[in-house]
Amino acid sequence: MEKSPGIGSTATTDTVAGLPVAATLPRRSSRFQRALRMHWLDAVLVAPLVLYILFFMLVPVGQSIYLSFVRSGTRDFTFANYDNIVNRSQFKDAFTNTIGITLMGVTMEMVVGMIIALMLARGFRGRGIFRSIVLVPLGVPTLVAGAAMLYFIGFNGYLNEILLDLGIIDVPVYWQQSGLRGMFAIALADLWKTTPLVVLILLAGIESIPGEVYEAAEIDGAGGWQRFWHHTLPLLMPSVTMALILRAIDAFRIFDIAIVLAGQTIPVMSSFVYFDYAAGRTNTAAAAAVILLLMIMVFVVAYLLLVARRTEDVR
Amino acid sequence: MSATMAQAPQVQTASAGEEKRRSRWEDVGFWILALVFIVIFLLPIYVLLKVSVSTLAQATAPRPSYLIRDPTWDNWDRLLDWEIIGSPLRHSLTVAFGTAILAIVIAAPAAYVISRLPRGVRYVVVLGILFTRMFPEVIIATPIASNFFEWGLNDRDLGLILAHLIRSLPLAAWVLVGTFEVIPRDLEEASAVDGSGRVGTLIRVVLPLAAPGIAVAAIFSWLDSWNDLLYAIYLFLTERTLPLMTYYYANRGTVTDVATFSIILTIPVILLTLFLQRWIRSGYLSGAVKG
Numbered sequence: 001m002e003k004s005p006g007i008g009s010t011a012t013t014d015t016v017a018g019l020p021v022a023a024t025l026p027r028r029s030s031r032f033q034r035a036l037r038m039h040w041l042d043a044v045l046v047a048p049l050v051l052y053i054l055f056f057m058l059v060p061v062g063q064s065i066y067l068s069f070v071r072s073g074t075r076d077f078t079f080a081n082y083d084n085i086v087n088r089s090q091f092k093d094a095f096t097n098t099i100g101i102t103l104m105g106v107t108m109e110m111v112v113g114m115i116i117a118l119m120l121a122r123g124f125r126g127r128g129i130f131r132s133i134v135l136v137p138l139g140v141p142t143l144v145a146g147a148a149m150l151y152f153i154g155f156n157g158y159l160n161e162i163l164l165d166l167g168i169i170d171v172p173v174y175w176q177q178s179g180l181r182g183m184f185a186i187a188l189a190d191l192w193k194t195t196p197l198v199v200l201i202l203l204a205g206i207e208s209i210p211g212e213v214y215e216a217a218e219i220d221g222a223g224g225w226q227r228f229w230h231h232t233l234p235l236l237m238p239s240v241t242m243a244l245i246l247r248a249i250d251a252f253r254i255f256d257i258a259i260v261l262a263g264q265t266i267p268v269m270s271s272f273v274y275f276d277y278a279a280g281r282t283n284t285a286a287a288a289a290v291i292l293l294l295m296i297m298v299f300v301v302a303y304l305l306l307v308a309r310r311t312e313d314v315r
Numbered sequence: 316m317s318a319t320m321a322q323a324p325q326v327q328t329a330s331a332g333e334e335k336r337r338s339r340w341e342d343v344g345f346w347i348l349a350l351v352f353i354v355i356f357l358l359p360i361y362v363l364l365k366v367s368v369s370t371l372a373q374a375t376a377p378r379p380s381y382l383i384r385d386p387t388w389d390n391w392d393r394l395l396d397w398e399i400i401g402s403p404l405r406h407s408l409t410v411a412f413g414t415a416i417l418a419i420v421i422a423a424p425a426a427y428v429i430s431r432l433p434r435g436v437r438y439v440v441v442l443g444i445l446f447t448r449m450f451p452e453v454i455i456a457t458p459i460a461s462n463f464f465e466w467g468l469n470d471r472d473l474g475l476i477l478a479h480l481i482r483s484l485p486l487a488a489w490v491l492v493g494t495f496e497v498i499p500r501d502l503e504e505a506s507a508v509d510g511s512g513r514v515g516t517l518i519r520v521v522l523p524l525a526a527p528g529i530a531v532a533a534i535f536s537w538l539d540s541w542n543d544l545l546y547a548i549y550l551f552l553t554e555r556t557l558p559l560m561t562y563y564y565a566n567r568g569t570v571t572d573v574a575t576f577s578i579i580l581t582i583p584v585i586l587l588t589l590f591l592q593r594w595i596r597s598g599y600l601s602g603a604v605k606g
Contacts, residue, residue, distance in 0.1 A: 045427065046429070048424070053484070057481055060458040061454055063462075064455075116352060133353050139588030141580055143561060144363070147574070151362045151374075154570075249449055256545065260544075273453040274548065282461060285453075
């Protein structure tokens with residue numbers, strides 16, 4: 001490959017020098033040249049990744065921002081694209097649905113993930129099998145998690161069937177509609193698919209706390225609860241923060257599950273962008289995508305500033 | 316894991332008789348909870364299997380049954396026809412393997428260099444790579460799709476590979492930096508003293524040691540590509556991949572076909588993930604948490 005001149009010349013210097021002691025002298029004199037040559041090789045190795053990230057990630061993001069501020073097909077600066085989408089009910093739905101799904105989904109995932117992680121931190125017979133079963137959704141494509149949920153949230157689906165059998169509801173509920181029910185249905189599919197990841201992150205955190213195994217084993221009664229709240233949780237904050245931020249970012253970007261489960265009936269930000277693009281409205285699609293990016297950034301910055309910092313102060 | 320097993324009995328023997336009785340009830344509660352979770356985590360898979368061997372009438376009937384009654388292989392017979400599945404399968408496989416190979420070719424050399432940077436710089440670079448996750452994929456896919464249409468890359472495997480690399484490269488780079496980091500520099504220096512050039516050392520000494528990490532990164536990339544719906548839906552208008560087929564069936568409402576395609580899509584993923592579980596141990600992630 002392109003790197004061959006580099007090795008060729010290095011190899012010749014070494015063989016010409018012969019003795020190791022003598023070899024150090026010419027090496028020192030041309031240290032700058034050698035450093036340059038070494039870094040040239042580094043640059044060649046790094047270049048493809050850097051160029052890819054630049055041209056296929058950063059430039060497109062810039063393009064989207066640019067497109068969102070120009071009139072379709074022109075270079076005229078305008079706010080019309082933003083004006084257009086914030087006045088459309090489909091966009092308002094997408095915005096509230098995305099926030100609702102993220103709030104519901106991530107809350108449920110953190111609670112369920114924490115419970116399962118604490119269970120796994122306790123030694124018990126069959127732990128290995130339990131762990132494997134809990135991790136099953138990791139091996140299921142997100143799209144399939146959404147598709148599987150079709151059979152649960154349908155009017156004649158299993159969610160209604162189970163709730164009817166348990167006597168919680170008397171008449172089947174129509175879940176696939178915009179509003180809280182639709183958000184819950186999508187959050188439920190997301191919960192099933194992503195809880196294993198939360199479990200893995202939290203379990204790693206729990207296992208890295210010294211002596212934590214005892215605490216997890218003794219998580220009985222009020223004493224256990226207090227121990228969890230005052231000792232385990234503060235020490236676990238780095239893991240919680242990581243799981244929460246990773247999950248929230250992905251929940252904001254949710255696409256596969258929403259589009260398979262509900263298409264355009266329950267729009268989310270990502271699917272709104274896609275359907276606008278598919279309808280030939282690239283500029284308004286770009287504007288919605290920029291708003292989604294802002295939502296994610298505002299969330300991450302706010303969380304890091306408010307929550308992460310405050311818990312550090314307490315510690 | 317073995318440490319956990321060993322310590323648990325000690326705790327129990329330490330507790331008094333009354334506490335022991337209470338902890339038995341705790342155990343019952345624990346197992347009921349565990350059982351509920353087991354059912355919840357397996358139920359969707361079971362339902363997919365059940366629907367895939369049901370007739371459309373059975374699958375959409377009110378008050379669906381929990382047990383499989385009168386299984387039929389009609390759905391499988393109809394869909395496992397080369398006319399239907401051949402082209403999507405070929406696209407999905409080509410794109411997934413193309414993405415995995417290119418992800419390694421592009422990310423591995425860069426990850427090696429990053430892993431040899433001073434600790435502080437390395438931390439910033441890796442964090443920067445991970446921060447690209449904050450970009451919603453649609454903000455990238457929208458202009459990428461416009462550009463690819465201009466360049467004639469729509470409905471082409473190459474176009475989809477290039478798009479999937481956007482998602483795979485950061486993750487592959489992250490995994491590979493972690494892999495190269497733990498390979499001691501002494502080994503390289505020893506090899507350099509032996510007279511190998513730097514590239515020779517890389518290929519003969521570093522690469523074989525990094526093989527497991529490279530395999531993990533390749534499998535992650537393969538899976539991400541195989542599972543992808545978003546870039547496929549943007550870029551493939553006349554051609555279809557397996558996820559696109561699943562989506563179109565879901566859109567048309569033939570629920571039995573959705574289930575069958577979902578299972579076809581899931582089989583390789585579940586096999587690869589089981590294989591990966593040796594690496595996705597909790598310890599693997601704890602390093603990432605501690606940074």
